[in-house]
Amino acid sequence: MPVTAEPGRDVVLTLSSPDRPGIVHAVSGVALEQGLTITDSQQFADPSSGEFHLRMELRRDGDGAQGRPATGPAGIADLRAAFAPVGERFGAQWDVHDRAEPHRVLVMVSRMGHCLNDLLFRARNGQIPITVPAIVSNHEDFADLAAWHGIPFHHVPVTRDTKPQAEQRLRELLAKHDVDTIALARYMQVLSPQLCADMSGRIINIHHSLLPSFKGARPYTQAHDRGVKVIGATAHYVTADLDEGPIIEQDFRRVDHRLTPEQLAQAGQEVEAAAFSRAVRWHAEHRVVLRGGRTVVFN
Numbered sequence: 001m002p003v004t005a006e007p008g009r010d011v012v013l014t015l016s017s018p019d020r021p022g023i024v025h026a027v028s029g030v031a032l033e034q035g036l037t038i039t040d041s042q043q044f045a046d047p048s049s050g051e052f053h054l055r056m057e058l059r060r061d062g063d064g065a066q067g068r069p070a071t072g073p074a075g076i077a078d079l080r081a082a083f084a085p086v087g088e089r090f091g092a093q094w095d096v097h098d099r100a101e102p103h104r105v106l107v108m109v110s111r112m113g114h115c116l117n118d119l120l121f122r123a124r125n126g127q128i129p130i131t132v133p134a135i136v137s138n139h140e141d142f143a144d145l146a147a148w149h150g151i152p153f154h155h156v157p158v159t160r161d162t163k164p165q166a167e168q169r170l171r172e173l174l175a176k177h178d179v180d181t182i183a184l185a186r187y188m189q190v191l192s193p194q195l196c197a198d199m200s201g202r203i204i205n206i207h208h209s210l211l212p213s214f215k216g217a218r219p220y221t222q223a224h225d226r227g228v229k230v231i232g233a234t235a236h237y238v239t240a241d242l243d244e245g246p247i248i249e250q251d252f253r254r255v256d257h258r259l260t261p262e263q264l265a266q267a268g269q270e271v272e273a274a275a276f277s278r279a280v281r282w283h284a285e286h287r288v289v290l291r292g293g294r295t296v297v298f299n
């Protein structure tokens, strides 16, 4: 069931720092001082990196208790001010996020619409806390679907020669719609290294194989030729290195020798959409910690 959060009252604190005793104690102490109830808390002390990662869901009790605003940007700003000394003390990367502020996700698609369709449905019914301000495609196949959802659709054709202009148009739309994250819902064009760098950790792609197997084009043909007994999908952050970005979520299903590459592709659509929608939701809910080439996911 979708969780309805209240603006400024329901917040998420995310923190990563070198591991040492006292971090949770310090954070929960500030929560107590600020009249916050801890409604969920997950942490991971990574033995391979020596880092400590924390995700805490907090609710401010009362309406403006002790004169503090319970809602709105002021609520977030004063909570950030309150937690700042703890962040400083532990040398942490941290932030406080308003759970009621929907993540603004621009979705890109080419000619396969199953991931787009699943994401739009889940966003519409509140299962995923995102707003989709625009859909961009290098084809016109899903203009009707966008219209049904009442979402602006931008056809931005791409050829080898027009890629720079197409990406400039994309950048204009990112700025116009104040986009937080780009979701590539089976968008089949390679993004430039510059855009990947500018949007590092903010572009999510669904690749239709269990990476690192079967990178690049036609992964189901590669899988068929290898005689696989499971197929799957990988949602990952996008980097300049094609299909090499940090993995967020994977899903799979069993198959056998009877399926052709086309039938494998058909069978894979369900797991692709499931993995993609979970990855976008976890990202929007600040559950994904991106550290180097790996992720920690508090799901």
Ligand SMILES: Nc1nc2c(c(=O)[nH]1)N[C@@H](CN(C=O)c1ccc(C(=O)N[C@@H](CCC(=O)O)C(=O)O)cc1)CN2
Binding pocket: 184, 187, 188, 189, 190, 191, 192, 193, 196, 205, 206, 207, 208, 216, 217, 238, 239, 240, 241, 242, 243, 244, 245
């Ligand atoms: N910089 C990146 N861009 C994209 C990534 C990525 O990881 N880094 N993922 C892809 C999605 N993808 C596989 O999941 C993929 C898309 C496109 C291609 C490709 O060879 N595209 C050709 C054009 C193909 C066509 O016109 O149909 C190209 O861009 O020249 C391979 C893999 C999304 N982008």
